[in-house]
Amino acid sequence: MMKNLVLVLLFCLILSACQDTPSFINFTYPDGKLKALVLSYDDGTIQDVELAQLFDENGLKGTFNLNSSYLGVTRGWPQQNGDTIYQRYVPKDSLLIIYKNHEIAAHGALHKNFTDITHEEVLEEISIDIEVLSQLSKREIISMAYPFGNTNDSIAVLLSKTNLINGRTVSDTYNFELPDNYMMWHPTCHDSKALDYLNDYLELKPQALKLFYVWGHSWEFGDEQRWNNMVEFCQRIGKANDIWSVGNGELTQYLLAIDRVIIGENSISNPSDNLPVWIQLSIGNKLLEAGQSLEINSSMP
Ligand SMILES: [Zn+2]
Numbered sequence: 001m002m003k004n005l006v007l008v009l010l011f012c013l014i015l016s017a018c019q020d021t022p023s024f025i026n027f028t029y030p031d032g033k034l035k036a037l038v039l040s041y042d043d044g045t046i047q048d049v050e051l052a053q054l055f056d057e058n059g060l061k062g063t064f065n066l067n068s069s070y071l072g073v074t075r076g077w078p079q080q081n082g083d084t085i086y087q088r089y090v091p092k093d094s095l096l097i098i099y100k101n102h103e104i105a106a107h108g109a110l111h112k113n114f115t116d117i118t119h120e121e122v123l124e125e126i127s128i129d130i131e132v133l134s135q136l137s138k139r140e141i142i143s144m145a146y147p148f149g150n151t152n153d154s155i156a157v158l159l160s161k162t163n164l165i166n167g168r169t170v171s172d173t174y175n176f177e178l179p180d181n182y183m184m185w186h187p188t189c190h191d192s193k194a195l196d197y198l199n200d201y202l203e204l205k206p207q208a209l210k211l212f213y214v215w216g217h218s219w220e221f222g223d224e225q226r227w228n229n230m231v232e233f234c235q236r237i238g239k240a241n242d243i244w245s246v247g248n249g250e251l252t253q254y255l256l257a258i259d260r261v262i263i264g265e266n267s268i269s270n271p272s273d274n275l276p277v278w279i280q281l282s283i284g285n286k287l288l289e290a291g292q293s294l295e296i297n298s299s300m301p
Contacts, residue, residue, distance in 0.1 A: 021297040022281035024268050026208060027258045029244040030278055032285035034206045035176075036244040036251060037237060040168055040187065040215040042107055042145050043067060046088045047218035052098050054231060058238030063248040064099050065107035065145035065168075066090075068132035087219060095137050103247030104133055105143035106164065115150045119158050130163050143249040144168070145215070156183040166252045168215065176201060176210040182252050191216035192226065194233050202240055211251070212243075261288070269293035 029036055037060070041051060044066035055062045071092045076084040090098055106129035108114065114122050130141045142165045146155075149170025159167055166182040172189045174197070179185045189197060194214045201212045214233075221227040237243060246254075257275035261268065270277055272291035279288050281296070288294065 021295050022283040023297045024263060024279060024281060026280040027261070028278045028280050028285060029209065029246075029254070031244075032278060032280065033242055033244045034209055035201065035204065035240075035242055036209070036211045036246055038063060038187075038211065038213045038246060038248050038251060040065065040105075040145060040213070040248055042215070042217050043087065043111070043219065044071065044090050044107070045217070045219045046090055047221060048090055049098050051218040051221065051230075052102055054234050056101055058234040060234055060238050060245045061247050062099075062102040063105050063143055064102055065105045065143070066095075066129070066133060067107050067109060067111045067147075068129045068136075069109040070111070071095075071132075071136075092136055095133075099137070103143060103249050104137045104139060104141065105145065105248065106130060106133060106141055107145050108147040111147045113148050113150055114146055114155050115152060119154070122155055122158060123162070126159060126162055126164065142166070143247070143252070146170075151184065153184075156181065159183060165256065166248050168213075168248065170215065176204065176206075176212055178209060178211055178255065182255070185213075185248070187213040187215045189214065191230055191233070192220075195229050198233060198236060201243075202236070212237075265298045266295060267293050268296050 028034055039055065039060060040063045041048065042065045044064060048064055052062060070089040072089060074086055074088045076086050078084050095104060106126055108125040109128035110125065112121065112125055126144065133141045140163070142163060144159070144164050144166070145168040151167065151169060156167060160183045166185050168185045168187060171186045173186045174189055176188060191214050197212065204210060221230060253275060257277050260274050261270050261277055268279065268288065270288045270290055270292050274290045276287050276289045279286055
C-alpha cells in the first residue's frame with residue numbers, strides 16, 4: 001500500500017517536472033510544416049515563361065537550372081533518330097522578370113556531359129554559370145542540376161568545393177525521403193509521373209520531414225495532355241496549406257542549419273551565426289532564433 005503511494009507521488013512529481021520543461025520532439029520546416037515541395041526545371045528555354053506563370057498563379061516556387069552560355073540564343077539539338085530539335089532560350093535581360101519569384105540555378109554553361117569531360121572543364125562549366133547568372137540576377141547561385149543528370153562521387157566532391165550546396169540528378173527515387181548527400185540529390189520523380197504520387201503526398205501525415213521533389217523541362221509541355229496534367233498538379237498541390245513550396249537552395253540552407261543545432265541532454269541551442277530553425281516541442285511548435293537556447297527535458301520522448 002505504502003509502496004503504491006510512493007509510486008503515485010513519484011509519478012506526479014515527474015509529470016509536474018515535465019510540464020515545466022518541454023521535451024524536444026523533432027525539427028520541422030517553417031511554421032511547423034513537415035512536408036516540402038521542390039519543382040526543379042532544366043535548360044532555361046522560353047517555355048519557362050509559361051511554367052513560371054503557372055507556379056506563380058498557384059503560389060508555388062520553382063528552381064530553374066539555366067545554361068548561361070545559351071541565354072538569348074536558338075540552337076539545334078541533334079536527336080538519336082536523326083531529327084534536330086531547336087530550342088530557344090530565355091533572354092539575358094529577362095531573368096529577373098521571368099524568375100522573379102523563383103530560384104535561379106546552374107546547369108552547366110554549355111550543357112556538357114560532366115562524366116565525359118575533365119574535372120577542369122566541369123569546374124569551368126559551373127564557374128561560368130555562377131559568374132554570369134549571379135551577375136544577371138544579382139543573386140547568389142547555390143543550386144545546380146547536372147546536365148543529362150550525369151555525375152559521380154568525384155564530381156560531387158569537386159563541386160561541393162564551389163559556391164554550390166546541392167546538385168540534382170535524374171535518378172528518381174519514387175519516395176518522399178530527404179537525400180543522404182545534397183550534392184547527389186536524387187529527386188522523387190519526373191513530372192510525367194507526379195500526378196501518380198500526388199494523392200499519397202497530400203494525404204501523408206508524417207512524423208518527420210518529407211519532400212516531394214519533381215523535375216522536368218518546360219519544353220516537354222508542348223504535349224497538351226502533359227501540360228494539362230501539370231496544371232492539375234500545380235492547382236491541387238498549391239491548395240495544400242501543410243506543404244512548404246521552396247527552392248532547392250533555400251531548402252538546403254535550412255537543412256544545413258538544422259544539422260548545426262546542438263541538442264544536449266538538457267538543452268537545445270541554435271548557434272549565433274545560424275539561420276532560425278523550427279522545432280517541435282511537447283508544448284507545440286517553436287521558432288528557435290540564432291543564438292537562442294532552450295531548456296529541455298530529456299526524460300520524455
Ligand atoms: Zn538539361
